[in-house]
Amino acid sequence: MIRLPYDQITSSVTASLEPPGGAEGLETAIDAYAVSQHPSLPEIAGLVDMGKAVSFYSDGRWSQHDLLTWLLKVTGPACVHIVSWAMTEQPVRQLLNLKNAGQITHLAGVFNPRVEHRNPNAYQLATTTFDSLQFYESHSKLLIIENDTWALAVVSSQNFSNNPRLETGVIMGDRATAIFYRNLLTTKIK
Structure with missing residues (x-):
């Protein structure tokens, strides 16, 4: 693991997407960690904490839905928001299993409209899951996990599909960042 300095996260865009009542009291300065070598999902999940950012890569060994499963082991039951350009059936089944097990308390998703035609089985299952x-029309890949204790925002190149390619991302344990992305979803996508 390499510890990197990380300046306070601020942006003029943040002001337009502030949480209701403003961002006062929400922490926006976080420590950053980058995993090195070939990190396993348990190793990555073990680095996650509020006030930290963890940069990762998968090298095709695991996918976004696998990361979600491990992050929920850290956070406990949580509300999950997913944005992905693509989705396939197996990850949706994994989401359904997590919901049925009580690990996902509310599941919201935003996907590219072509999912219905590219993966009709995944689309059909998703409509009931x-x-x-x-x-x-978005190419974003976001994962937001929130409960009373945790607020994680994952920004990555991974879709909700099995992908054998190199994928990268960052997990941010920061409520203001999670709210920023959740508000982006609710203001841009209606």
């Missing part, structure tokens, strides 16, 4: 499912 997600509590809120919307379609929007």
Whole structure:
């Protein structure tokens, strides 16, 4: 593991997407960690904490839905928001299992409209698995995990599909960042 300095996260864009009542009292300065070598999902999940950012890569060994499963082991039951350009059936089944096990308390998703035609089985299963499912022309890949104690925002190159390629991302344990991305979803995608 390499510890890197990380300046306070601020942006003029953040002001337009502030949480209701403003961002006062929400922490936006976080420590950053980058994993090295070939990190396993348990190793990555073990680095996650509030006030930290963990940069990762998968090298095709695991996918976004696998990361979600491990992050929920850290956070406990949580509300999950997913944005992905693509989705396949096996990851949706994994989400359904996590929901049925009580690990996901609310599941919201935003996917590219072409999912319906590219993966009709995944689309059909998603319509009954997600509590809120919307379609929007986006290439973003986001994962937001929130409960009373935890607020994680994962920004990565990974879709909700099995992908044998190199994928990268960062997990941010920061409530203001999670709110920023959640508010982006609710203001841009209606």
